[in-house]
Each structure stands twice: as C-alpha cells, then as structure tokens.
Amino acid sequence: MKYFCLGNEFVQEDSYAIKLCRIIKKQNPNLELIECQSSDEFLQNINDDKIIGIIDVVRGIKEVRIVRNHELKKSSNIINSHDFDINFFMNILKEIGIIKKIKIIGIPQQELQDTTIEKVKSLI
Amino acid sequence: MNISIEHIAKVEGHGKLYVDVVKGKVECVQMSIFEGARYFEGLVKDRHISEVPSVVSRICGICSQSHLLCSQLAIENAMNIKVTKQTQTLRELLMLASLMQSHVLHLYFLALPDYLGYDSAMSMAKKYKKEVSRALKLKRLANDIVQTVGGREIHSLTPVIGGFAKLPTQSEINELLKKVKEHKKDFEETAKLFGKLKYPDYKRETQYLAIGNKDKVDYLKGNLFCGKKKLTPKKYANFISEDVVKYSNTKCVTLKDNEMMVGALARINNNRKLMTRNSKIIMNKSNIKFPSNNPYHNNAAQGFELIDFYDRAVNILKDLSIKDEKPKDLKTVPGRGVSVVEAPRGTLIHEYEINKYGKIKKANIIAPTTINMKNIEEDIKSILPEMIKKTKSKTKIRDEIEKLIRAYDPCISCSTHFLELIWNEK
Numbered sequence: 001m002k003y004f005c006l007g008n009e010f011v012q013e014d015s016y017a018i019k020l021c022r023i024i025k026k027q028n029p030n031l032e033l034i035e036c037q038s039s040d041e042f043l044q045n046i047n048d049d050k051i052i053g054i055i056d057v058v059r060g061i062k063e064v065r066i067v068r069n070h071e072l073k074k075s076s077n078i079i080n081s082h083d084f085d086i087n088f089f090m091n092i093l094k095e096i097g098i099i100k101k102i103k104i105i106g107i108p109q110q111e112l113q114d115t116t117i118e119k120v121k122s123l124i
Numbered sequence: 125m126n127i128s129i130e131h132i133a134k135v136e137g138h139g140k141l142y143v144d145v146v147k148g149k150v151e152c153v154q155m156s157i158f159e160g161a162r163y164f165e166g167l168v169k170d171r172h173i174s175e176v177p178s179v180v181s182r183i184c185g186i187c188s189q190s191h192l193l194c195s196q197l198a199i200e201n202a203m204n205i206k207v208t209k210q211t212q213t214l215r216e217l218l219m220l221a222s223l224m225q226s227h228v229l230h231l232y233f234l235a236l237p238d239y240l241g242y243d244s245a246m247s248m249a250k251k252y253k254k255e256v257s258r259a260l261k262l263k264r265l266a267n268d269i270v271q272t273v274g275g276r277e278i279h280s281l282t283p284v285i286g287g288f289a290k291l292p293t294q295s296e297i298n299e300l301l302k303k304v305k306e307h308k309k310d311f312e313e314t315a316k317l318f319g320k321l322k323y324p325d326y327k328r329e330t331q332y333l334a335i336g337n338k339d340k341v342d343y344l345k346g347n348l349f350c351g352k353k354k355l356t357p358k359k360y361a362n363f364i365s366e367d368v369v370k371y372s373n374t375k376c377v378t379l380k381d382n383e384m385m386v387g388a389l390a391r392i393n394n395n396r397k398l399m400t401r402n403s404k405i406i407m408n409k410s411n412i413k414f415p416s417n418n419p420y421h422n423n424a425a426q427g428f429e430l431i432d433f434y435d436r437a438v439n440i441l442k443d444l445s446i447k448d449e450k451p452k453d454l455k456t457v458p459g460r461g462v463s464v465v466e467a468p469r470g471t472l473i474h475e476y477e478i479n480k481y482g483k484i485k486k487a488n489i490i491a492p493t494t495i496n497m498k499n500i501e502e503d504i505k506s507i508l509p510e511m512i513k514k515t516k517s518k519t520k521i522r523d524e525i526e527k528l529i530r531a532y533d534p535c536i537s538c539s540t541h542f543l544e545l546i547w548n549e550k
Contacts, residue, residue, distance in 0.1 A: 040277040042266045043260060084229065088246075095249035095448075096256050 003053035058106030173264025189222035190467035221269035226468035232259035287451030318427030319410030332390035384471025388425035399436035456482030
C-alpha cells in the first residue's frame with residue numbers, strides 16, 4: 001500500500017510528515033512512502049491503488065492518530081481553479097471509483113519525537 | 125430594482141457585482157474587484173531583471189508559465205537578446221502544456237457542471253465518471269509536459285532569460301511524445317463534448333483581440349490583431365487604455381475606448397483558419413459557427429483549442445532533437461521591452477523599463493481578466509433585461525449571471541459559485 005507523505009520541507013510547521021517519511025524510509029526501504037508537495041504529485045503517483053494512505057501534519061492533535069473522513073473540512077465544492085487541493089482530488093477519485101478507501105495518519109504539528117515515529121510505523 | 129452580488133472574488137481574491145435596474149431597464153452594471161492590490165509591478169521595482177520572471181510568475185498558480193515566459197520575453201526584447209530556435213520551441217511546448225492544463229481544469233471542473241445542471245464537479249462525478257476520469261488523465265498529461273520541460277508542475281524553474289538552465293533529455297522528450305499520443309482520443313472527445321453542449325442563445329457584437337501571425341497560430345510572439353486591424357505590441361499604450369475606476373481595485377482596460385474580449389473565443393474568431401487540420405474538422409462538424417459573438421462559445425472554443433494544442437505538441441515533440449546549449453549571456457543595457465503572449469484566459473502584456481544596472485525602473489502588467497472585465501459588464505447589461513423578463517427568481521438570475529461570467533474563464537470566474545445575491549426592489 002502506498003503512503004503519501006504531504007507537506008513542504010521548507011515551511012517548518014508543514015515539514016514534519018516529509019521528515020518522518022525520510023526517517024522511516026531509511027529504516028524500511030521497502031515501504032512505499034512517497035513525498036508529496038502538491039495535488040499534482042499526488043495524482044501522478046496514483047495508478048491502480050484502490051486503497052491509499054496519507055501521512056500529514058494535523059493542527060490541534062497531541063498524538064499520532066487515524067483521522068476519519070468526517071473530521072476533514074469538506075472541499076467538495078471548488079470555488080476556483082486554485083481550489084484543486086488534495087482533499088478535493090481524494091474525494092473526486094473516490095466518487096469515480098478509482099480509490100475505494102483512504103487511510104489518513106495524522107501527526108501532531110511539532111518537532112518529531114521517537115514516539116511519533118514508532119506510532120506511525122505501527123499504523124502503517 | 126437593485127441587484128448586488130456581494131462576493132465574486134478574484135482568483136485569490138474578492139469581487140462583487142452591482143446592477144441597477146429601473147423599470148426593466150439596466151441603468152448600471154459594475155463589476156467591483158475589492159481584492160487588495162497585488163503590488164507586483166511595485167514589488168519588482170529596483171530588482172535585478174534576473175529575479176523578475178520568477179517573482180511575477182507568482183501572480184497566478186494556474187498561469188504561472190504565461191507570466192514567467194511573458195516576463196522573460198519582455199526583458200529579452202529590452203536587452204535585445206535573441207534566443208535559439210530550440211529555446212523558442214521548448215517555450216512553445218511549455219506554453220501549450222500550460223494552456224492544456226488550464227483549459228482542462230476550467231472546462232471539466234468549473235464549466236461543465238453549469239451546462240449539465242449540477243452545482244459542482246463533485247456532484248456530477250458519480251454520473252459522469254468517464255468525463256471526470258478523462259479530465260484527470262489530461263491534467264496529469266499536461267503536468268507531465270510542464271514537469272519535463274519546466275522542471276516542476278507549477279512555477280517552472282528551468283526557463284530563464286536567454287534560454288533554459290536545464291534541458292530535458294532526448295529520451296524524456298521521446299517518452300513524452302509516446303505519452304501525448306496516447307491521449308489523442310481524450311482531446312478529441314473533449315472537443316466534441318464541448319462542441320455539442322447546449323449554450324444559451326445570446327450574442328452581442330464586440331471587439332476580439334488576440335496575437336496573430338500570417339502562417340501559424342502563435343501564443344508567444346506576433347502582432348496583436350483586433351479583427352483585421354494590426355496593432356504593434358510595442359506601442360500598446362497608444363491603443364489600449366487603462367483607467368482607474370472608483371468602484372474597483374482593478375483598472376478598466378479598453379481598446380480605443382471600447383470594450384474587448386480576449387481568450388479562446390477571440391483567438392478562434394481571429395485565427396481559426398490557421399488552426400490544425402484535425403481541430404478544424406472537429407470544429408466544423410459541431411453546431412457552432414465561428415466567428416461567434418456568443419461569449420458562452422468561449423467554452424466550446426477552449427475545447428477546440430485543446431485539439432490544436434495536442435497537434436502542435438505532437439509536432440514539436442516529433443521534430444525535437446535536443447542539443448546541449450547554454451542560455452544566452454545576460455549583458456545589461458538600459459532599455460524598454462514589451463511582450464505579449466496568449467495566456468489561457470487571453471492576451472497578457474508585460475512591459476519593463478530597465479536601467480543601466482539591469483534593475484527595473486518601471487513595470488506594467490495587463491492581465492487578460494482585467495481586459496475582459498468591461499466586456500463582461502457590457503454583456504450583463506445586455507443580457508439582464510431578457511433574464512428579468514423570463515424569471516423573478518433571484519437564485520436563477522444569480523446562477524445565470526454566474527454562468528455567463530464563468531464562460532469567460534476569468535480568474536474571478538470560478539469564484540462566482542460564491543456569489544451572494546442581495547436584491548432590493550423598489
């Protein structure tokens with residue numbers, strides 16, 4: 001199963017999933033962890049994957065946990081061409097049946113700790 | 125009667141529409157963009173020319189390549205830099221991919237729900253899986269081209285003043301050709317789909333402005349044409365006026381004091397004879413006849429243009445034999461440079477005055493959405509009395525106005541889903 005690690009390595013508060021991806025990949029090179037900065041990269045890496053995983057920073061959580069779909073801010077209605085974000089694409093891919101299930105692993109918006117890394121590894 | 129649409133929003137901003145109707149007669153239509161000024165022309169002042177293209181490309185994430193290339197071309201014109209044939213070709217390919225991406229996103233995810241009677245692409249997706257899948261495939265293809273030529277999908281890195289900092293390899297180009305050719309049917313299906321949609325029956329005469337050339341459609345160079353009248357880009361200030369209006373943060377752009385339209389419809393109205401054979405065949409088989417004075421046909425025109433982009437991209441990729449070359453040296457001389465390109469939404473103008481240190485003294489950027497603004501106002505003024513006769517429903521009137529605005533694919537277009545209609549009837 002592919003896991004997309006979202007974020008921007010140059011923006012500290014948005015960089016933790018990318019950093020975490022690199023650490024875990026070093027320890028487990030066989031895991032399919034893909035660094036992803038934009039919805040375009042996300043789309044480019046989805047092939048016939050019916051179930052995909054997302055690892056991203058979630059503001060407001062204190063520990064690593066699975067984020068359920070209903071907890072996400074709805075972005076079903078795009079307002080303009082700049083609103084084609086990952087959430088929109090995930091939902092539209094589900095609507096047309098390309099993806100069946102998305103597992104989202106949320107990590108806290110704070111410096112990475114060993115416990116965070118271990119918890120993510122156990123959820124993958 | 126007083127109709128206020130309180131929130132239109134620019135792409136990353138906000139706008140509203142105010143309409144004043146007295147006894148069924150539309151007295152006033154004002155498209156007010158109250159988005160804070162972007163200050164890009166000020167931001168580049170005193171900056172070295174080498175920094176400017178990547179700064180101005182941030183004006184828009186959708187047409188960043190248009191701003192990037194237009195800026196580089198204007199600076200090269202000022203410095204009298206002549207680029208190689210390979211640079212011109214790669215730039216054209218990058219531009220075509222950027223046009224493809226923008227048209228596909230707008231057509232499938234913003235315009236199509238309007239014509240199929242859905243409030244959003246998401247609500248349309250279940251029933252129109254094939255169309256949505258096709259859009260995603262085409263978006264991905266366009267991204268692949270931009271990534272290969274420009275170094276990344278948005279805000280390309282490799283095009284620089286004088287050439288390319290990094291060239292794609294020949295094997296990447298060959299691979300790309302294979303990929304592009306696999307999508308021929310998707311482009312054709314798109315053009316056919318948008319050629320057969322039922323567009324509102326409305327027309328109004330206006331001026332159509334686009335780059336024109338004798339022998340081929342060009343998106344990056346050439347003179348401007350308004351119908352048959354040739355206008356030299358360097359002297360754009362002699363025929364294009366930019367006036368400050370009290371009600372909007374965007375200027376009112378006119379051609380000889382009259383409104384004009386730019387974009388796909390203007391390009392096809394002016395240059396359709398020079399389009400590729402394949403695109404002309406599909407265009408001629410549709411029910412839409414060009415030249416057309418129906419602004420809704422802009423969406424059909426975007427569909428037909430996609431075939432033209434496909435054919436041109438294939439031809440470029442077939443002939444491209446990558447030679448190792450470095451960008452031209454940047455020797456700074458004081459001067460003034462103007463460039464016009466055909467961005468997805470229409471003619472884009474960049475002008476720079478550069479001092480002897482290679483720093484910007486003055487910059488002026490006229491984006492296509494600004495040019496179309498006055499034409500949109502005039503269309504609304506002309507179409508509204510008929511709309512009011514047909515319905516008293518505020519929601520229907522708002523939806524129809526939104527649909528008209530969205531047909532232009534302006535940077536504010538999409539945001540019209542957000543419109544709030546306030547209706548005061550006296």
